[in-house]
Amino acid sequence: xNLSELKQEVFDANLKLVHYGLVLHTWGNASxxxxxxxxxxxxxxxxxxxxxxxxDMVVLELETGKIVDGVLKPSTDAPTHLAIYRAFERVxxxxxxHSTHAVAWAQAQRDIPIVGTTCADYFYRSxxxxxxxxxxxxxxxYEGETGNVIVETFRxxxxxxxxxxxxxxxNHGPFCWGKSALDAAFNASVLEESAKMAFMTALLNPTLPxxxxxxxxxxxxxxxxxxxxxxx
Amino acid sequence: xNLSELKQEVFDANLKLVHYGLVLHTWGNASxxxxxxxxxxxxxxxxxxxxxxxxDMVVLELETGKIVDGVLKPSTDAPTHLAIYRAFERVxxxxxxHSTHAVAWAQAQRDIPIVGTTCADYFYRSxxxxxxxxxxxxxxxYEGETGNVIVETFRxxxxxxxxxxxxxxxNHGPFCWGKSALDAAFNASVLEESAKMAFMTALLNPTLPxxxxxxxxxxxxxxxxxxxxxxx
Amino acid sequence: xNLSELKQEVFDANLKLVHYGLVLHTWGNASxxxxxxxxxxxxxxxxxxxxxxxxDMVVLELETGKIVDGVLKPSTDAPTHLAIYRAFERVxxxxxxHSTHAVAWAQAQRDIPIVGTTCADYFYRSxxxxxxxxxxxxxxxYEGETGNVIVETFRxxxxxxxxxxxxxxxNHGPFCWGKSALDAAFNASVLEESAKMAFMTALLNPTLPxxxxxxxxxxxxxxxxxxxxxxx
Amino acid sequence: xNLSELKQEVFDANLKLVHYGLVLHTWGNASxxxxxxxxxxxxxxxxxxxxxxxxDMVVLELETGKIVDGVLKPSTDAPTHLAIYRAFERVxxxxxxHSTHAVAWAQAQRDIPIVGTTCADYFYRSxxxxxxxxxxxxxxxYEGETGNVIVETFRxxxxxxxxxxxxxxxNHGPFCWGKSALDAAFNASVLEESAKMAFMTALLNPTLPxxxxxxxxxxxxxxxxxxxxxxx
Numbered sequence: 030x031n032l033s034e035l036k037q038e039v040f041d042a043n044l045k046l047v048h049y050g051l052v053l054h055t056w057g058n059a060s061x062x063x064x065x066x067x068x069x070x071x072x073x074x075x076x077x078x079x080x081x082x083x084x085d086m087v088v089l090e091l092e093t094g095k096i097v098d099g100v101l102k103p104s105t106d107a108p109t110h111l112a113i114y115r116a117f118e119r120v121x122x123x124x125x126x127h128s129t130h131a132v133a134w135a136q137a138q139r140d141i142p143i144v145g146t147t148c149a150d151y152f153y154r155s156x157x158x159x160x161x162x163x164x165x166x167x168x169x170x171y172e173g174e175t176g177n178v179i180v181e182t183f184r185x186x187x188x189x190x191x192x193x194x195x196x197x198x199x200n201h202g203p204f205c206w207g208k209s210a211l212d213a214a215f216n217a218s219v220l221e222e223s224a225k226m227a228f229m230t231a232l233l234n235p236t237l238p239x240x241x242x243x244x245x246x247x248x249x250x251x252x253x254x255x256x257x258x259x260x261x
Numbered sequence: 262x263n264l265s266e267l268k269q270e271v272f273d274a275n276l277k278l279v280h281y282g283l284v285l286h287t288w289g290n291a292s293x294x295x296x297x298x299x300x301x302x303x304x305x306x307x308x309x310x311x312x313x314x315x316x317d318m319v320v321l322e323l324e325t326g327k328i329v330d331g332v333l334k335p336s337t338d339a340p341t342h343l344a345i346y347r348a349f350e351r352v353x354x355x356x357x358x359h360s361t362h363a364v365a366w367a368q369a370q371r372d373i374p375i376v377g378t379t380c381a382d383y384f385y386r387s388x389x390x391x392x393x394x395x396x397x398x399x400x401x402x403y404e405g406e407t408g409n410v411i412v413e414t415f416r417x418x419x420x421x422x423x424x425x426x427x428x429x430x431x432n433h434g435p436f437c438w439g440k441s442a443l444d445a446a447f448n449a450s451v452l453e454e455s456a457k458m459a460f461m462t463a464l465l466n467p468t469l470p471x472x473x474x475x476x477x478x479x480x481x482x483x484x485x486x487x488x489x490x491x492x493x
Numbered sequence: 494x495n496l497s498e499l500k501q502e503v504f505d506a507n508l509k510l511v512h513y514g515l516v517l518h519t520w521g522n523a524s525x526x527x528x529x530x531x532x533x534x535x536x537x538x539x540x541x542x543x544x545x546x547x548x549d550m551v552v553l554e555l556e557t558g559k560i561v562d563g564v565l566k567p568s569t570d571a572p573t574h575l576a577i578y579r580a581f582e583r584v585x586x587x588x589x590x591h592s593t594h595a596v597a598w599a600q601a602q603r604d605i606p607i608v609g610t611t612c613a614d615y616f617y618r619s620x621x622x623x624x625x626x627x628x629x630x631x632x633x634x635y636e637g638e639t640g641n642v643i644v645e646t647f648r649x650x651x652x653x654x655x656x657x658x659x660x661x662x663x664n665h666g667p668f669c670w671g672k673s674a675l676d677a678a679f680n681a682s683v684l685e686e687s688a689k690m691a692f693m694t695a696l697l698n699p700t701l702p703x704x705x706x707x708x709x710x711x712x713x714x715x716x717x718x719x720x721x722x723x724x725x
Numbered sequence: 726x727n728l729s730e731l732k733q734e735v736f737d738a739n740l741k742l743v744h745y746g747l748v749l750h751t752w753g754n755a756s757x758x759x760x761x762x763x764x765x766x767x768x769x770x771x772x773x774x775x776x777x778x779x780x781d782m783v784v785l786e787l788e789t790g791k792i793v794d795g796v797l798k799p800s801t802d803a804p805t806h807l808a809i810y811r812a813f814e815r816v817x818x819x820x821x822x823h824s825t826h827a828v829a830w831a832q833a834q835r836d837i838p839i840v841g842t843t844c845a846d847y848f849y850r851s852x853x854x855x856x857x858x859x860x861x862x863x864x865x866x867y868e869g870e871t872g873n874v875i876v877e878t879f880r881x882x883x884x885x886x887x888x889x890x891x892x893x894x895x896n897h898g899p900f901c902w903g904k905s906a907l908d909a910a911f912n913a914s915v916l917e918e919s920a921k922m923a924f925m926t927a928l929l930n931p932t933l934p935x936x937x938x939x940x941x942x943x944x945x946x947x948x949x950x951x952x953x954x955x956x957x
Contacts, residue, residue: 053914053915053918054911054914054915056843073956074954074955074956075954075955075956076956101956102955102956105946105953105954127842127843129918129921129922129925130925132841132843132922133922133925133926133929134929135841136840136841136922136923136926136930137925137926137929137930137934138930138934139929139930144368144432145364145367145368145432145433145434146359146432146433146434147288147359147364147434161936161938161939162938162939163938164938167938167939167942171942171946199936199939200840200841200842200934200935200936200939200940201841201842201939202841202842202843215286218285218286219285219286222285222361225361226361226364226365226368227368228925228928228929229361229362229365229369229460230365230368230369231928231929232460232463232464232928233365233366233369233371233460233463234368234369234370234371238370238432239432240393240431240432242393242394242395242396242399243393243394243399243431243432243433244432246399246403250337250403257337258306258307258337259306259307259334259337260305260306260307260308260333260334376600376664377596377599377600377664377665377666378591378664378665378666379520379591379596379665379666447518450517450518451517451518454517454593457593458593458596458597458600459600461593461594461597461601461692462597462600462601464692464695464696465597465598465601465603465692465695466600466601466602466603470602470664471664472625472663472664474625474626474628474631475625475626475631475663475664475665476664478631478635482569482635489569490538490539490569491538491539491566492537492538492539492540492565492566608832608896609828609831609832609896609897609898610823610896610897610898611752611823611828611898679750682749682750683749683750686749686825689825690825690828690829690832691832693825693826693829693833693924694829694832694833696924696927696928697829697830697833697835697924697927698832698833698834698835701832702833702834702896703896704857704895704896706857706858706859706860706863707857707858707863707895707896707897708896710863710867714801714867721801722770722771722801723770723771723798724769724770724771724772724797724798
């Protein structure tokens, strides 16, 4: 995939966020990475989805964050995306949304629990709600530190980021990732639906009972070495 | 109805699940049975609804589960459908969805209570939430045992599967059935609406008061020997 | 308005229920009355909205319930409509729906409280949730007695049916009425929105605080002798 | 912007309320002001959105409320808009809606708390739920006093109306404002989404934990002297 194709995919992934109903106004952004070239393609900041084109996508250097292609400013959240790409080496795409139910969990400062097969088909463990940033972190490099805290959370809790491809920035909202920009957008839609289901489950049964063997089974039948879901 | 017509109906029933808003991505499947030939027609696994055609439907032998027609793999949940058809002899069609509110009850490990006439018009008793599968059952034949536990639940509780045509696989979601694939899809839509109403009822009045005589009346005026609802 | 025009309006009112999102499948019906002729026009039973025409409307005698025009069976709920027309002499149209949030209150066996101006613009007092029918009433004439219990509720509580044009049949759902079939359908849409707002209000503040003077003001600025809302 | 352009913008802002899903029937109104001429342009009262044209907008004198252009009666809520324009001198547009979740908070008599960055990007402090009007205020000039109580609330609590551009009229619903009519409509959509998220947050975590430094950061990166969100 060349850079022009990656721009198109990142553009498509941004529109998918709208199509999935995850975005109000311009509140979302998707990016993709070319690991060989060390370049990240990301949505420009605050541009309406209706008029955006693939050529509006902004290209950044992974290591420096420097703009190497594009006339618009990149998404304000670009440093968060970059931190995720730098730490999680198998990630090919990342998205950020303010999808309603996932935000509700982030604002409640709670992990989104994996309490059923709908989420277990895509997320192996609860979606962690990260710690608050310190005032110093906010002051120093707010968006970059948001990404660092996500990375810290996964490392400290020993979560595999490819098996649980999302995190909640506390009192903010979800960041999701995946093998590609489109895959990350897909995961964002699963996360929102899971957050909605878990919200209602929490009201119907606050103990949130889980069935570990079932979760294990569902995740592994789709993603394990002997996966048998889907064609081929 | 010949096999080609059954494929068309099963295809239509799958699209109905989308039309009713019960399915996100490819998370649902519908099947129908030809009792005389002992053949079950079911959706292929993981195929997008947008590109699916009636000819993509997969034909299985009821008794063996062997594919006798079709080039695609059948839905991963096919063994659950087969177990339902084998045990409930008057069932002509079955569907599985991850519809949001029904899943919430399944994740809360609670039966969906019949607390009003909306559900009582189609479901005579609470929709049972089945027991968890044991790790051994999950290991042995996960999808088949999911069906077996549904059958076990109806037998142990003495529920008539044609009068209460749905069950909740615990921490998973609803399986519904009916006289045909389209009827099963219809029941799945009623179940979801009933689950939504019951969710809000449970929050407004946790005692979930029922009026048995009313439930009896509504079910029987539509389905009893002297039914008088609808034309003819 | 002649009978043909009334059929058209009743037909339109039935479609309005669908347009307002109050009806799933065929779960709703609207009727209108010609007081001079003593004739009630009502939707046929169980006919899909997509294929229904104005000529499918059924004409009944107000006093006897006898069909005087139309080849289809009238809505099963016709006797409830007739009871409302007989007792509430200024009613020109009536509708029944299973709209989601209004049903939730009916199933919770609670009145829908008037806790804000949105509902107070159209409903002067809480929407009463009627008592359960006795098994004898259900046996004798279920649909007629459903109407009788609505009438009984308004008489015993001293509610003016034109100022509070709706009731909840317990564990069933809302019946609404108004000056015409279209007005009744409009009121049904206001009721559902009010029920939704009241549901959330009840969760945010279970004491459901009311401001009587405000309710009085809003109702009277639209409906009182010195009403000044709208044009003319 | 001349008066004809302002009528067009106010018309557009009214339709935006419908587009954003904030309005059922005719329950909403938007206005804009020409500060130099001292004229306010506002939606007419009770006119359906489908047939309304820019020329139906009504022009009022800011100081007297007298109609200076237009054949229709202005929105019943015009005196509330005028009170807001008179007290908050930087306001260029105002809207009133009965959007579902914001109304739920107003009916619960609770401020909408700012518990996340989604709302903090546009609202610096909790949206205040104003005190009830006294029966005397309701009697004297209901709509005007509704505006006066909003102004009183902001003064007494020391809230900057341009940094927190909305208020809840108790047991009624939201009034929002902004730099223009379109900006006010935009803020109304953010308020409704924030109200929905806060509703769910309150159910998941009634303590509603806030992160002050984060709120401060998000508001200032969009609206502070060193704002860096968006293009330019």
